[in-house]
Amino acid sequence: MSFKSGFVAIVGRPNVGKSTFLNHVMGQKIAIMSDKAQTTRNKIQGVYTTENEQIVFVDTPGIHKPKTALGDYMVEAAYSAIREVDAIIFMVAADEARGKGDDMIIERLKNASVPVFLVINKIDKVRPDDLLAVIEDYSSQMDFEEVVPISALQGNNTSHLVDTLVEHIDEGPQYFPEDVITDHPERFLVSEMIREKVLQLTREEVPHSVAVVTDSMKRDEDTGKMHIMATIVVERASQKGIIIGKGGSMLKKIGTLARKDIEAMLGEKVYLELWVKVKKDWRDKRFDLQDFGYRK
Numbered sequence: 001m002s003f004k005s006g007f008v009a010i011v012g013r014p015n016v017g018k019s020t021f022l023n024h025v026m027g028q029k030i031a032i033m034s035d036k037a038q039t040t041r042n043k044i045q046g047v048y049t050t051e052n053e054q055i056v057f058v059d060t061p062g063i064h065k066p067k068t069a070l071g072d073y074m075v076e077a078a079y080s081a082i083r084e085v086d087a088i089i090f091m092v093a094a095d096e097a098r099g100k101g102d103d104m105i106i107e108r109l110k111n112a113s114v115p116v117f118l119v120i121n122k123i124d125k126v127r128p129d130d131l132l133a134v135i136e137d138y139s140s141q142m143d144f145e146e147v148v149p150i151s152a153l154q155g156n157n158t159s160h161l162v163d164t165l166v167e168h169i170d171e172g173p174q175y176f177p178e179d180v181i182t183d184h185p186e187r188f189l190v191s192e193m194i195r196e197k198v199l200q201l202t203r204e205e206v207p208h209s210v211a212v213v214t215d216s217m218k219r220d221e222d223t224g225k226m227h228i229m230a231t232i233v234v235e236r237a238s239q240k241g242i243i244i245g246k247g248g249s250m251l252k253k254i255g256t257l258a259r260k261d262i263e264a265m266l267g268e269k270v271y272l273e274l275w276v277k278v279k280k281d282w283r284d285k286r287f288d289l290q291d292f293g294y295r296k
């Protein structure tokens with residue numbers, strides 16, 4: 001049997017579950033998740049390989065109306081993914097009505113030259129009748145190759161979705177070795193795991209104002225542990241106060257939770273040293289964006 005391969009972009013509004021799906025398929029965390037919009041800022045590739053096929057999933061930032069230079073970067077990252085792939089998953093949430101944001105994406109997808117799959121996620125949150133209404137509503141907007149309802153969180157029907165994609169991809173090369181699961185370097189994943197904890201533990205404007213840079217990863221000869229130094233960048237002094245917390249309690253919590261994820265990823269003990277720095281309005285400054293890993 002010949003080998004099949006293809007690139008598949010996952011697009012959709014923020015918070016529909018794109019990253020949750022990717023992590024579920026990969027069987028480990030390569031994209032961070034939270035209930036905050038704009039959790040995913042870069043394109044993230046997850047490489048799914050079996051004996052007979054390889055699908056490179058491209059997780060994208062949610063498509064929204066950008067208000068900052070960072071927002072522009074994110075939306076462009078999502079749209080560029082659409083142009084570079086062999087198939088597209090358009091993900092929506094079963095428990096939310098179709099909105100302006102969805103219509104904006106549908107307009108773009110109508111011109112796509114590759115098959116578009118409508119994936120309705122979070123079916124665990126609705127009754128079967130409501131699901132039918134959602135399917136009918138979206139199907140009236142454009143022709144989809146197939147419609148696949150799933151629950152990314154519970155893993156319902158996700159393997160059926162993968163099988164469906166495999167049916168539609170063509171013969172092709174194995175792009176990545178079979179042990180590669182993502183195109184991002186470890187340092188990036190370390191930064192993201194720290195940023196995820198900040199997103200999960202803080203509220204309002206703080207999550208959107210945070211960037212994380214991994215400054216160094218070095219093995220400590222004495223303890224044998226991996227010593228990681230990372231900086232959490234915020235836009236205002238007040239935000240720095242929130243991140244540090246009373247007597248350093250918040251920073252400690254972020255560090256402890258992030259360290260566990262990083263240890264699971266690296267498969268070894270980690271000593272995580274976190275710093276907090278204020279960089280005013282970095283989200284609107286081109287040079288800062290580049291420094292913090294948001295490069296065009």
Ligand code: GDP
Nearest residue numbers: 015016017018019020033034035122151152153
């Ligand atoms: P993204 O912005 O599209 O990447 O969405 P995320 O993967 O970050 O998920 C956004 C939120 O939806 C998180 O709180 C997830 O736990 C939740 N979520 C994702 N998939 C499901 C699902 O199938 N069912 C339910 N109930 N929640 C989900």
Ligand code: K
Nearest residue numbers: 015034036039
């Ligand atoms: K999210």
Ligand code: MG
Nearest residue numbers: 018019039040
């Ligand atoms: Mg995401």
